[in-house]
Amino acid sequence: xxxxxxxxxxxxxxxxxxxxxxxxxxxxxxxxxxxxxxxxxxxxxxxxxxxxxxxxxxxxxxxxxxxxxxxxxxxxxxxxxxxxxxxxxxxxxxxxxxxxxxxxxxxxxxxxxxxxxxxxxxxxxxxxxxxxxxxxxxxxxxxxxxxxxxxxxxxxxxxxxxxxxxxxxxxxxxxxxxxxxxxxxxxxxxxxxxxxxxxxxxxxxxxxxxxxxxxxxxxxxxxxxxxxxxxxxxxxxxxxxxxxxxxxxxxxxxxxxxxxxxxxxxxxxxxxxxxxxxxxxxxxxxxxxxxxxxxxxxxxxxxxxxxxxxxxxxxxxxxxxxxxxxxxxxxxxxxxxxxxxxxxxxxxxxxxxxxxxxxxxxxxxxxxxxxxxxxxxxxxxxxxxxxxxxxxxxxxxxxxxxxxxxxxxxxxxxxxxxxxxxxxxxxxxxxxxxxxxxxxxxxxxxxxxxxxxxxxxxxxxxxxxxxxxxxxxxxxxxxxxxx
Amino acid sequence: xxxxxxxxxxxxxxxxxxxxxxxxxxxxxxxxxxxxxxxxxxxxxxxxxxxxxxxxxxxxxxxxxxxxxxxxxxxxxxxxxxxxxxxxxxxxxxxxxxxxxxxxxxxxxxxxxxxxxxxxxxxxxxxxxxxxxxxxxxxxxxxxxxxxxxxxxxxxxxxxxxxxxxxxxxxxxxxxxxxxxxxxxxxxxxxxxxxxxxxxxxxxxxxxxxxxxxxxxxxxxxxxxxxxxxxxxxxxxxxxxxxxxxxxxxxxxxxxxxxxxxxxxxxxxxxxxxxxxxxxxxxxxxxxxxxxxxxxxxxxxxxxxxxxxxxxxxxxxxxxxxxxxxxxxxxxxxxxxxxxxxxxxxxxxxxxxxxxxxxxxxxxxxxxxxxxxxxxxxxxxxxxxxxxxxxxxxxxxxxxxxxxxxxxxxxxxxxxxxxxxxxxxxxxxxxxxxxxxxxxxxxxxxxxxxxxxxxxxxxxxxxxxxxxxxxxxxxxxxxxxxx
Numbered sequence: 001x002x003x004x005x006x007x008x009x010x011x012x013x014x015x016x017x018x019x020x021x022x023x024x025x026x027x028x029x030x031x032x033x034x035x036x037x038x039x040x041x042x043x044x045x046x047x048x049x050x051x052x053x054x055x056x057x058x059x060x061x062x063x064x065x066x067x068x069x070x071x072x073x074x075x076x077x078x079x080x081x082x083x084x085x086x087x088x089x090x091x092x093x094x095x096x097x098x099x100x101x102x103x104x105x106x107x108x109x110x111x112x113x114x115x116x117x118x119x120x121x122x123x124x125x126x127x128x129x130x131x132x133x134x135x136x137x138x139x140x141x142x143x144x145x146x147x148x149x150x151x152x153x154x155x156x157x158x159x160x161x162x163x164x165x166x167x168x169x170x171x172x173x174x175x176x177x178x179x180x181x182x183x184x185x186x187x188x189x190x191x192x193x194x195x196x197x198x199x200x201x202x203x204x205x206x207x208x209x210x211x212x213x214x215x216x217x218x219x220x221x222x223x224x225x226x227x228x229x230x231x232x233x234x235x236x237x238x239x240x241x242x243x244x245x246x247x248x249x250x251x252x253x254x255x256x257x258x259x260x261x262x263x264x265x266x267x268x269x270x271x272x273x274x275x276x277x278x279x280x281x282x283x284x285x286x287x288x289x290x291x292x293x294x295x296x297x298x299x300x301x302x303x304x305x306x307x308x309x310x311x312x313x314x315x316x317x318x319x320x321x322x323x324x325x326x327x328x329x330x331x332x333x334x335x336x337x338x339x340x341x342x343x344x345x346x347x348x349x350x351x352x353x354x355x356x357x358x359x360x361x362x363x364x365x366x367x368x369x370x371x372x373x374x375x376x377x378x379x380x381x382x383x384x385x386x387x388x389x390x391x392x393x394x395x396x397x398x399x400x401x402x403x404x405x406x407x408x409x410x411x412x413x414x415x416x417x418x419x420x421x422x423x424x425x426x427x428x429x430x431x432x433x434x435x436x437x438x439x440x441x442x443x444x445x446x447x448x449x450x451x452x453x454x455x456x457x458x459x460x461x462x463x464x465x466x467x468x469x470x471x472x473x474x475x476x477x478x479x480x481x482x483x
Numbered sequence: 484x485x486x487x488x489x490x491x492x493x494x495x496x497x498x499x500x501x502x503x504x505x506x507x508x509x510x511x512x513x514x515x516x517x518x519x520x521x522x523x524x525x526x527x528x529x530x531x532x533x534x535x536x537x538x539x540x541x542x543x544x545x546x547x548x549x550x551x552x553x554x555x556x557x558x559x560x561x562x563x564x565x566x567x568x569x570x571x572x573x574x575x576x577x578x579x580x581x582x583x584x585x586x587x588x589x590x591x592x593x594x595x596x597x598x599x600x601x602x603x604x605x606x607x608x609x610x611x612x613x614x615x616x617x618x619x620x621x622x623x624x625x626x627x628x629x630x631x632x633x634x635x636x637x638x639x640x641x642x643x644x645x646x647x648x649x650x651x652x653x654x655x656x657x658x659x660x661x662x663x664x665x666x667x668x669x670x671x672x673x674x675x676x677x678x679x680x681x682x683x684x685x686x687x688x689x690x691x692x693x694x695x696x697x698x699x700x701x702x703x704x705x706x707x708x709x710x711x712x713x714x715x716x717x718x719x720x721x722x723x724x725x726x727x728x729x730x731x732x733x734x735x736x737x738x739x740x741x742x743x744x745x746x747x748x749x750x751x752x753x754x755x756x757x758x759x760x761x762x763x764x765x766x767x768x769x770x771x772x773x774x775x776x777x778x779x780x781x782x783x784x785x786x787x788x789x790x791x792x793x794x795x796x797x798x799x800x801x802x803x804x805x806x807x808x809x810x811x812x813x814x815x816x817x818x819x820x821x822x823x824x825x826x827x828x829x830x831x832x833x834x835x836x837x838x839x840x841x842x843x844x845x846x847x848x849x850x851x852x853x854x855x856x857x858x859x860x861x862x863x864x865x866x867x868x869x870x871x872x873x874x875x876x877x878x879x880x881x882x883x884x885x886x887x888x889x890x891x892x893x894x895x896x897x898x899x900x901x902x903x904x905x906x907x908x909x910x911x912x913x914x915x916x917x918x919x920x921x922x923x924x925x926x927x928x929x930x931x932x933x934x935x936x937x938x939x940x941x942x943x944x945x946x947x948x949x950x951x952x953x954x955x956x957x958x959x960x961x962x963x964x965x966x
Contacts, residue, residue: 111837142837158885158919174800174847181879182918223802251805254812256819260805260843288813289806291916291941317657319706322734322743323772329737330771336739354594354625360743364657396664402641433774435665436643438925458774460943 008234010209011137011202015104016192017216019080019151023048023072023103025094026086026110033057035083035109035155036066042152042161048075050082072097083145083155085109088124091141095131105137107145107155114198115142125200132201143197144173147180149190150216156180164189166297167211169204170223171197175290179221182294187449188301191216203227205234212242219300220244221293225251225261226270239282243480245305245472247285247296250275283475285468296465298454303427307473308387308466310336312380313360315392316367321360324390324431327463335359342383349375367397370410374417381424388427390463391418395432395441402437411444418453427466431456491717493692494620494685498587499675500699502563502634506531506555508577509569509593516540518566518592518638519549525635525644531558533565555580566628566638568592571607574624578614588620590628590638597681598625608683615684626680627656630663632673633699639663647672649780650694652687653706654680658773662704665777670932671784674699686710688717695725702783703727704776708734708744709753722765726963728788728955730768730779733758766958768951779948781937786910790956791870791949793819795863796843798875799850804843807873807914810946818842825866832858850880853893857900864907871910873946874901878915878924885920894927901936910949914939 027036027049036049036057049057049068057066069075072082072094082103086094088110098106112118113125125141132138139145144155150163155173159180166188170176173195183189191214194207204227211217220242227235239246252261253272279286287293311328313335315321325335338346338359350357352366361380366372381389396402398411421428430448432441434457445455456462510519510532519532519540532540532551540549552558555565555577565586569577571593581589595601596608608624615621622628627638633646638656642663649671653659656678666672674697677690687710694700703725710718722729735744736755762769770776794811796818798804808818821829821842833840835849844863849855864872879885881894904911913931915924917940928938939945 115837156885160919170802172800172802174798175802178800178803178877178916178918181877181885181920182916185917185919185921223806225802225805249806251802251809254809256812256817257805257809260801260808260818260839260841288810289942290803291943315657317655317661318743319653319655319658319708319734320661320773322708322740323706323732325743326734326737326740327771329739334739335743354598356743358743394661394664402639402664433661433665434668435661436641436668437664438668439922442921458944459772460774461941 008237010234010238011206013137013202013206013210015080016146016148017214019045019105019148019153021046021048021077021079022081022083022153023050023075023079025050025072025082025084026090027051027054027057027068029054035085038154038157038159039083039152041157042149042154044152046077048072048079072101072103075101079103081105081107081146081153083107083109088112091124092127092131095128095136099131099133099136103136105139105146107143108138108140108197109144110140111142113141113200125198129200138201139194140197141200143171144176144195147176147190147193160184160189162189163191163216165191165216165218166221166301167191167214167217167219168193168221169207169211170195171199171225172223173197175223178290179294185445186294186298187452187454188298199228203231205231205238208235208246209238209241212238212244218244219297220246221297222246222248223251223290223293224248236278239278239284242282243476245285245300245476247287247293248279249287249290249293283472283479285472287465287468291461292465295454295456295461296469299427299462299465299469302452302454303421305469305473305476306388306427307470308333308427309470310334310385310387312338312383312386312389314377314380314389315360315362316364316394316397317392318356318362318364320392321362324392324459325360327459328390331463332467333463336385338380339383339385342379345379346376349379368403368407368410370407370413374413377417377420377428381420381426381428386426388429389421390429390431392431392433394435395437395444396435398440398444399437415447415451418448419451422452429454429456429462431459431462433457491720493717493721494689496620496685496689496693498563499629499631499693500697502528502588502631502636504529504531504560504562505564505566505636506533506558506562508533508555508565508567509573510534510540510551511568512537518568521637521640521642522566522635524640525632525637527635529560531555531562555584555586558584562586564588564590564629564636566590566592571595574607575610575614578611578619582614582616582619586619588622588629590626591621591623591680592627593623594625596624596683608681612683621684622677623680624683626654627659627678630659630673630676643667643672645672646674646699648674648699648701649704649784650674650697650700650702651676651704652690652694653678654682654708655706656680658706661773662777668928669777669781670935670937671781682711686714688714688721691718691729692721692724695721695727701727702780703729704780705729705731706734706773706776707731719761722761722767725765726959728768728783728959730770730776731762732770732773732776766955766962768955770948770951774944775948778937778939778944779952782910782945782948782952785935785937786904788952788956788959789871789910790953791816791910792953793817793868793870795821795866795869795872797860797863797872798843798845799847799877799880800875801839801845801847803875804845807875807942808843810942811873814946815950816946819868821863822866822868825862828862829859832862851886851890851893853890853896857896860900860903860911864903864909864911869909871912872904873912873914875914875916877918878920878927879918881923881927882920898930898934901931902934905935912937912939912945914942914945916940
């Protein structure tokens, strides 16, 4: 296939789901066998170590003798996947060995190719591709490669080894580390994460296409600085063929940021407007930070994609409720009055002086009547005019030392009440402010994560994301209709 | 003084700094002596309980017998301050007693005055003012009154009893609770907090003026829904006479939010534009949430007010650095190249493959060379072109289980390095992402708080605040020049 033809197609990566064996090439005592150890943690298949200079490696965690070979060619069985961390001078020889052995995929951690900006680096990168002969697929160089918890493929220690349904694509390994190490506390797990570095072979476009067809992936996240010349049409095609929610951060949108991206991965970031138009057209959810990216994933993971317009607010402080309303309205959503039927029912539940049974609901003065809080949430969500509910409840309510009444049923009833969003298939979003009692907050957030309830700490962390998700929902709905 | 005359002046509240005795009026067994107990925790002077129906109250924590009197008039010594939580039907009698006793200040927790929206409530509120005879100053009704840690005045349990230099004014007690309970984890303390409820006597304007002249207060925070008719000029005058940083959230800016504010405190919120113009003119820092309000206080508490334009970025992930640059530029700040001299010095410190010694600095690959990180920060801040530094370092770096190298000097050196902002009087702002290891994050944040280093968890939490603080700095500088 010529380079020109290839630029409009997607590489077949479906074999990734069937990796059964792997080798770490260049495992070294200097690094205390870092990459080998990380894969030893959880890899499900046959794992080999490759280094021509080392005869012995530490035992694996399961007690079996660690096996080391001088070349991947000498491994007795098949090797589907390799993680390569050898000096740039050795890379071509290693690639030749991999091709000869029939390896399908190589993650190349080694840097100093086009990323170095030198003529030698660029030349070496070209040579890399030639020697891979379109038989060996390459992630990298200058990337961390593949995190695949279902199979136990992991480039760093203590990656959460729980298969999930969120896919993530980035050049930068550092960004991937942040995403992966965050996911568990945020209450979701990854299907696969790709750090494709310089992207000489497999690139952003291939990976978007792959994840859009991957049965293990329902939500696609990406951090993208740019794509190589001539891959624009393929990206468009991939987006056209996709029907999953895609969320991206586009790096290098500012002038200076674009220079920084060039330094970082040698990528040309392209015109800001072109990207924005493309994202808009295909319903790609564009956000501004990794934190927003992960938070959109949490919301969709918990509630699916949704279109939310009319929001009920339940506040434990009248003033905080007013601020929530202002922010919700500022971001184009609405806090409407409840329907008459709802209002009548609510007035029977709210009875304490100083509360309000209108939307925004103010329940400060009766928060200890936990059963009533449960009923109020149930009534508000039942209202057909209401698409979702935002609740604020500061963390100290989960520490009995701070309470007016020590009620051991408060916590379980509140957790049950916060699950009512799932009963009505409407997003219920608790904002548990990061006030005092941070340890209590950690405990509650973990409990709520288990019940697929995404907790935030600050209204500005979540409210700006809601119209973005709704817009994606509308575009995808239209698309399905026309298909 | 007629009502008309009074509306252009500020009530003299300077006596507050000399409160020596207080009484809780209406302390009741039903509430398990809640407000009495809370003040018992720390109140420095003579504390009395008042209830005509109770003869005995529990011993104070210090073991002395609790004293209860049927009326404040029967207390043998002076009573400077009272906290009133009696039913509305009893309030006038209690106020009469206080005036007769010579009480200076009353916090009235009791609600159901104008806040109830009833004719009776409004009448009762008028009567309240008449009976106070301009001798007894009133905070409230329908408010929590005064938190004054220096004297141990506190309406809720476990309020952090450490005097600080931040003042806070809000009608809403709930908002005050959030601010007060947050302050300790955020690394600052309050001089005084006022929850003035319906504001029948002491209002927002009086309190702004008072705090602007209060020697114990350096930073003034406020949550304001509106002020009563005819107090606009006085507010202008108070702002004119002020030379401290004032930060506010204006509640009820949206149509619906304004209705909610009316329900909440009976306040007319006024025209959004009038407020915005006023704030702009006097350099009031307007923010959108309580979280932003508190974060501005932290930044100013740590670094004083500042004008920041050119920012250096030090990132532990190239991609994250690019995102930081995009956000900084988006909010009107700049990430310029370093001066030549700085660049030369930096290039000697950054030597690992895959790093970048330009601004944004990318030190991912040499983060374990902690001494070099210290030097890099020192060199970058020394640059005259640079006004401040933003650093990202995910929380897992503070948990040795996750590290490539287990270096016990990493944490103390990083903490020392993060203190370099103070050496150069330039804001150094660490973003320690809320990834995994939340417990380690809590520990580090507390350590950094002690050293007046304000940690954030998300770039969007802090970057939008920097131009706001800078604008205030410029306006206040001009003001001082013309004075």
